[in-house]
Amino acid sequence: MYSIALRFAEKFAPPEGTIGAHQKIIDEKGFVWYGKMGSVVSDANITKVLDQSNPKILLIHSGGVERYWAYINAVKKEKPDDEEFPQYYRHISDNFKTWFCITKIERAEKGIMSKCIVSSSKALLSEASKHSMSPYFLIECE
Template structure:
């Protein structure tokens, strides 16, 4: 499966954390929009992700061991309605240039980053992420890992 791995940090999230804040909206709306700061994901890459039988992206908590699969149903470059994104980043929502409509989150298996390979270099994500400041990676995931 080809998808992306996105880094995130808890720098401006509420005390409960990024994933928990998003999960609250999933519980009330059935989905939530997860924003990616900066440059949007290329249209071609988005199309490839959405062609997967079960589209998902890998979320990597920078500096921590937390890894999550975000099961997505849509990707957009337009700002979604503010009530569909967590309250803590509504004031800075214009900084997000790519939005993922998430229907659920699940913990990724331990060692998931060793089972993912960066598409451009075929390096293991676990190694490539140590030596790069890139906010996201296009990855190939071994099917048994998803």
């Protein structure tokens, strides 16, 4: 199964945190857009993920131990409507180049990063993420 691993930080997040802020909108609307800052995720990688039977991305808390699977049903490059993503990053939303439409978030199993490999290098995600400044990883997980 292909997926994309993204790091997130709590630097600008509200008290309920990044995951909590996104979950609140899922609870209200049934979905939320999650913005990825910086470089664009390639169309080829987006297609690999969306072609899966149950597409999802792995959200990795930078500096923390939390890992989450976010189930997605769409990806786009244009900014969504403001009310479809958390308010705390609306003022910087123009910096987000890829948007993932998340329909469900669940905590990933402990040790998930040691069970995924980076497609390009075949290294374990747990090792690659320590030594790489890559903005995202295309990963393979069972």
